Amino acid sequence: MxxxxxxxxxxxxxxxxxxxxxxxxxxxxxxxxxxxxxxxxxxxxxxxxxxxxxxxxxxxxxxxxxxxxxxxxxxxGFRKTERFKIISDAFAEAGAVQCGFCTPGMIMATEAILSQNPSPTRDEIADGLSGNLCRCTGMNMIIEAVELASKNGGGK
Ligand code: FES
Ligand code: FES
Structure with a gap:
């Protein structure tokens, strides 16, 4: 111990x-x-x-x-922030949540991407999400959610 x-x-x-x-x-x-x-x-x-x-x-x-x-x-902890709201609203709007099991990890990955790079390209987003798997939606809707979060002010 x-x-x-x-x-x-x-x-x-x-x-x-x-x-x-x-x-x-x-x-x-x-x-x-x-x-x-x-x-x-x-x-x-x-x-x-x-x-x-x-x-x-x-x-x-x-x-x-x-x-x-x-x-x-x-x-x-992240749930209490304004940035969480922007990201989770974007996930909902893009239809990127089905069973929701992957979503907390995806949201943390999104924050890690956008805090380093407020306006990532699709390739940069795909790269940033490469360690996160979703069995339900496929990655396209999740990449769209990250793009939307970036546009909506989830970047800095
Ligand atoms: S449970 Fe940790 S990476 Fe899958
Ligand atoms: S929404 Fe089910 S694993 Fe991603």
Whole structure:
């Protein structure tokens, strides 16, 4: 066990944990951030994506010991922002949500894209979403949603 301190959605937190536990499990079990989903559990689908110091990571392949001192933002925290509203409205308008399982990870990926590049091309969007899989809509509607979010002010 070690003490691990980090910032979760703007709040300082500390846990005593085996440092090898998956960040995904810590977020879901210890902090009830159940918007962070488990899909593949192998770093392939993006359902568990969160922002780690502003960068998109798959929390199923990050050991919690590696995030000591870092800043984590999950969909639970991002949901409270104006940018979330712009992005989620764009997803709804573009018809990019069906079962919704991939959506939290897609929204975090969208934020990671637009915070770096407010007006991405379709190729840049596709590239930014390449680690996120959707089994329902196909990627075209999701790419359109990101374009729409960018136009609607989701970029900076
Ligand atoms: S559950 Fe983490 S990438 Fe699929
Ligand atoms: S909406 Fe179902 S997996 Fe994407």
């Amino acid at each position: 070690s003490q691990i301190k980090f910032t979760l959605n703007g709040k300082s937190v500390a846990i005593d944990s085996n440092p090898l536990r998956r960040l995904l499990d810590v977020l879901r079990e210890d902090f009830k951030n159940t918007g962070v989903k488990e899909g593949c559990g192998e770093g392939e689908c993006g359902a568990c994506a969160v922002l780690l110091n502003g960068k998109l990571v798959n929390s199923c392949i990050v050991p919690v010991g590696a995030i000591d001192g870092s800043e984590i933002v999950t969909i639970e």
